[in-house]
Amino acid sequence: MTGQVRTSTYARSVFGPREPVLDAVLRDALLGRGLRPMQVDDNAGRVLQLLTTLHRPQRVLEIGTFFGFSTIHIARGLPEGGHLVSLEIDAKVAETARQNLAAALVADKVDIVVGPAADYLQALAPLSLDMVFIDAEKTAYPEYLKLTYPALAVGGLLVADDTLPQGDFSAEGDTAAVRSAISAYTRAVARSDHLFSAFIGTDNGLLVSRKQ
Template identity: 35%
Template structure:
């Protein structure tokens, strides 16, 4: 008989069969989401930049659960994650999404229009750092999502956290970076992600957990004055 301890790794190794089973437990993709996936596949290797559908379903559910009405997304690509947020928004809610590419976001616009959510999306083209600095310096953002250049994550975090309302959420994608971020000797984007992960854990304004969704997803919540954390005044 095998015995287990509380320290045992309890995450189930992901096989192709298990992954298909996991995906089948999520809400199935809509016709527009299926079409957008096909458009992304036509881009070749760039298609890897689309978030997987089970992550999309999680973002939609999280938006609905939190009642978020003001979302900021850094990194649009072809708009699959933007669409996920928009589908979860209540009437009057908006997702402001930031990107540089008109080629990719033109595909996104087609998908948003086809899904009937274009009126909920505010696309801002230009360097994300500049756009974030132009946003009101008030804590009004309910939910933010980072999925852009990895060497910019730390800067985007610094610009978003003050603008996040107390109790608001900040999500960061690719925080495992295919597992490379766990290696202290990693370089390049993996090293940037590793430094970002250290920064997140050290930020006392936020509480966070890293989830093994897709390539790793950090879910961070801005603390409120009502929070009581052991060991902190």
């Protein structure tokens, strides 16, 4: 019996080589700057771009910019007039993300806000967002859900990365605490009468929910 092939590996074999600008972004971040490989995988990036293209949100919030790999994909899917605000706590890595967004020609569609995510989220107006993507501190996922749900418009999309229990959370520190938080998030979303949700089979699992 052969071993299971990772979704991203199979996707690369089907879709072919990564486009040059994205390849350069990854090489610079992971090899040039020595950042940890915590970005979404290639297929997850494509899914985010596809979701954004299909949903056509005007107001998008991303929690966790990192070096901007997922940010680029979301921005590419935005409709005319659409805008993305991305939250990042690390000023240095946020500057790297800004450079990458410029290289990918989507900088005009994105504002990166540096600081604790909770500070920004607490000030959100009700029903002010069409789409939210969560890919930041895993132990804070339940808090992010609590703070973003009221701001999500009816029909809006809530997308969270790293939602499969078999994910590699070693870089997050307390693995037990991370798994507990992820479980709390997924169960809350799955059992809500006001969200319709489904998993998408990326390497670490995207959980996509639509506000009813």
